[in-house]
Amino acid sequence: MRVTVRLMGSFRDSLNEGERFRAIELREGSCVIDALRTIGVGDDEPWNASIEGQMVEAEYVLQDGDALFVFTPLAGGALSPHD
Amino acid sequence: MRGVAGKILRADLTARKITVDQPDERFYRTYLGGAGFVSYFLLKEVPRGIDAFDPRNKLIFAIGPLTGLPLPGASRSCVGTKSPLTDGYSKSEAGGFVPMALKKAAYDAVIVEGRADAPVYLLVTDQRVEIRDASHLWGKTVLEARDAIAAETGEKQIRTSGIGPAGENLVRFASVMNDAKDAHGRGGAGAVMGSKNLKAIAVAGKWNPDVADPAKIHELAVMMNKGFYDNPLFSKGLHDIGTGAEAAMVAGNEVGNLPSHNFAVNSFDGVKKITAHAAMAAYGKGMEGCAACGVRCKKVMEIDAPWHVNKRTSGAEYESLGALGTVCAVDDLERVLKACDLANQYGMDTISLGVTIGFGMECFESGILTPGDTGGVDLRFGNAEAMLQMVEMITRRQGIGDVLAEGTKRAAARLGRGAEALAMHVKGVEIPMHEPRVKPGLGVVYAVEAHGADHCAGMHDTFYTRESPSFERLRGMGATVPLPASDLSDDKMRSQKAAHLWNLFLDSTVCCMFVPWDLDQLVEGVRAVTGWIYTAHEALKLGERIAALGRVFNLREGITIAQDSLPKRMFGPTRRGALRNGGLDEETFRRAVSAFYGIMGWDMATGVPTRGTLLDLGIGWAADELPASV
Numbered sequence: 001m002r003v004t005v006r007l008m009g010s011f012r013d014s015l016n017e018g019e020r021f022r023a024i025e026l027r028e029g030s031c032v033i034d035a036l037r038t039i040g041v042g043d044d045e046p047w048n049a050s051i052e053g054q055m056v057e058a059e060y061v062l063q064d065g066d067a068l069f070v071f072t073p074l075a076g077g078a079l080s081p082h083d
Numbered sequence: 084m085r086g087v088a089g090k091i092l093r094a095d096l097t098a099r100k101i102t103v104d105q106p107d108e109r110f111y112r113t114y115l116g117g118a119g120f121v122s123y124f125l126l127k128e129v130p131r132g133i134d135a136f137d138p139r140n141k142l143i144f145a146i147g148p149l150t151g152l153p154l155p156g157a158s159r160s161c162v163g164t165k166s167p168l169t170d171g172y173s174k175s176e177a178g179g180f181v182p183m184a185l186k187k188a189a190y191d192a193v194i195v196e197g198r199a200d201a202p203v204y205l206l207v208t209d210q211r212v213e214i215r216d217a218s219h220l221w222g223k224t225v226l227e228a229r230d231a232i233a234a235e236t237g238e239k240q241i242r243t244s245g246i247g248p249a250g251e252n253l254v255r256f257a258s259v260m261n262d263a264k265d266a267h268g269r270g271g272a273g274a275v276m277g278s279k280n281l282k283a284i285a286v287a288g289k290w291n292p293d294v295a296d297p298a299k300i301h302e303l304a305v306m307m308n309k310g311f312y313d314n315p316l317f318s319k320g321l322h323d324i325g326t327g328a329e330a331a332m333v334a335g336n337e338v339g340n341l342p343s344h345n346f347a348v349n350s351f352d353g354v355k356k357i358t359a360h361a362a363m364a365a366y367g368k369g370m371e372g373c374a375a376c377g378v379r380c381k382k383v384m385e386i387d388a389p390w391h392v393n394k395r396t397s398g399a400e401y402e403s404l405g406a407l408g409t410v411c412a413v414d415d416l417e418r419v420l421k422a423c424d425l426a427n428q429y430g431m432d433t434i435s436l437g438v439t440i441g442f443g444m445e446c447f448e449s450g451i452l453t454p455g456d457t458g459g460v461d462l463r464f465g466n467a468e469a470m471l472q473m474v475e476m477i478t479r480r481q482g483i484g485d486v487l488a489e490g491t492k493r494a495a496a497r498l499g500r501g502a503e504a505l506a507m508h509v510k511g512v513e514i515p516m517h518e519p520r521v522k523p524g525l526g527v528v529y530a531v532e533a534h535g536a537d538h539c540a541g542m543h544d545t546f547y548t549r550e551s552p553s554f555e556r557l558r559g560m561g562a563t564v565p566l567p568a569s570d571l572s573d574d575k576m577r578s579q580k581a582a583h584l585w586n587l588f589l590d591s592t593v594c595c596m597f598v599p600w601d602l603d604q605l606v607e608g609v610r611a612v613t614g615w616i617y618t619a620h621e622a623l624k625l626g627e628r629i630a631a632l633g634r635v636f637n638l639r640e641g642i643t644i645a646q647d648s649l650p651k652r653m654f655g656p657t658r659r660g661a662l663r664n665g666g667l668d669e670e671t672f673r674r675a676v677s678a679f680y681g682i683m684g685w686d687m688a689t690g691v692p693t694r695g696t697l698l699d700l701g702i703g704w705a706a707d708e709l710p711a712s713v
Contacts, residue, residue, distance in 0.1 A: 009320075048568075053338055055568050073545055074331065
């Protein structure tokens with residue numbers, strides 16, 4: 001299946017210059033964490049993700065055509081203070 | 084005692100009398116500083132049931148044991164008072180250079196009481212304390228007054244903590260400004276200062292504390308600065324742009340965390356126009372920081388005519404960009420930045436100001452307010468000029484501005500006709516730019532926290548959904564397991580307690596959450612300064628003590644658990660956007676509030692700290708302050 005991934009914040013470093021989205025191919029039944037590993041986001045990096053505005057967790061099962069939005073975790077107005 | 088001045092200054096403005104207390108070491112170890120001092124003095128000394136503007140109310144400025152040392156994030160002060168917004172306990176912190184200057188003046192706190200018969204300011208140095216005439220400063224902006232005081236005192240290193248016209252006019256969300264851009268914003272302490280006819284406290288000095296282990300302090304400073312620069316989450320984010328980064332605002336808008344249209348929509352097309360990146364790209368002059376801090380998270384901006392945004396007062400943060408931008412559905416960057424600048428110059432909390440204007444806009448669009456009420460101002464969402472007009476009218480209490488200057492709770496009660504449903508506050512304090520429907524655990528803390536909705540009092544649920552070094556730090560303070568943002572289980576409440584206590588300890592040291600301290604490091608800092616064998620146990624117990632004292636203060640003032648809640652709007656969907664299909668489940672939320680009470684050692688049904696809890700915290704005396712009815 002095909003999933004589009006949009007990245008914001010420091011995750012844009014995973015994309016090529018000028019690239020805003022990346023379409024990736026995943027096996028049926030793949031989860032959010034599989035998509036992140038595919039584009040090179042490390043397991044130990046903190047992240048938030050959403051699909052159509054709804055927050056999703058690592059184990060959320062993706063569907064063909066999903067547009068996944070990945071961003072640095074929302075905290076106190078900064079990109080990522082530790083609390 | 085090491086590390087502290089050992090002196091608390093008292094200024095009775097009615098009697099024009101200055102005295103100095105010298106509390107014993109046990110007092111310092113029990114309450115430490117900052118929020119700890121504030122909580123103690125408010126409950127001990129503010130008479131039950133008085134109005135916030137009664138001369139008997141106290142205004143407490145407190146710093147902590149680490150203040151004034153060359154450590155990042157350690158020049159912060161806490162101001163506490165009985166709040167004119169909540170009629171209850173209030174505290175608020177700010178950074179800048181004033182806190183360091185107060186330590187150098189050799190005082191750990193200043194307690195102001197009474198009311199001067201004419202405007203005054205207080206000059207506090209290590210050589211002299213004077214109550215000085217401020218008649219010529221009344222009506223001046225924060226910056227104008229600050230510069231005038233600097234010129235007339237002849238003190239080269241003078242720093243001021245003061246109010247602008249909003250505080251003078253008793254705008255209930257007036258702030259106390261450290262110099263001209265660091266705000267003790269929440270709770271309306273600036274209005275209490277205005278009610279006392281006190282324009283400013285001006286501080287300077289050359290005193291240095293005797294620190295128990297200077298080498299350790301140096302080691303901690305090096306470690307903190309290295310830790311900061313080695314961590315791209317800090318060094319790339321806070322250091323480069325501060326709060327309000329495009330990623331934070333756009334992502335927040337997309338998932339509904341960033342409120343828009345007075346929390347009714349939470350989806351705003353113009354968000355990219357008013358981010359910190361947009362502002363700095365157009366008008367940025369660089370970044371600056373508080374005393375001795377390498378984080379340097381504060382934006383400096385300047386706009387020429389016709390806006391005249393001053394680089395000494397500018398520097399809109401995420402909260403300000405949200406409240407005066409998205410909450411009012413305004414995407415006019417220059418006018419949003421001008422409103423932020425005016426809020427600093429007039430001395431008003433940008434969160435309460437923006438949310439109150441957003442409330443006025445929704446009242447207008449709902450027909451609760453008419454053009455006749457607003458003096459002809461077309462107070463619709465998105466009208467940037469109307470938003471700016473409200474800033475002026477609220478400051479001067481002109482027309483509808485006089486109603487809005489009361490804050491949303493009182494304004495709604497006065498307007499009636501359903502306005503209460505549009506008032507986005509907890510206990511009278513307007514809700515910050517973090518949606519409880521996205522961060523429900525933080526929403527519980529908003530509801531329960533003694534001083535009203537405070538985004539710096541708990542854990543941001545979205546940040547702790549997975550294992551991470553940040554979560555590991557919190558786990559060591561009692562957090563449980565990473566949980567989905569939407570979770571409101573007992574485990575989430577235990578984690579919220581851990582974060583809450585940590586934040587209250589931070590506010591007592593008084594240190595900044597934008598420096599990556601962990602609990603043991605900050606405890607080490609207290610040890611190195613004081614020479615005590617201070618422990619993490621004591622630090623977290625201090626957090627519990629402060630929370631209990633604030634709660635007892637509120638119960639004494641008649642604030643019951645009925646006010647430990649959120650506006651009804653939070654239990655339903657937004658009109659569109661990510662939250663269009665949902666809101667918090669009210670019963671689940673109430674259960675979480677009750678669990679939080681219990682986990683804090685308070686009665687799960689009544690929210691009253693038990694006598695056993697108060698005894699355990701060494702504040703058994705506080706039980707005598709509880710009303711017989713509880």
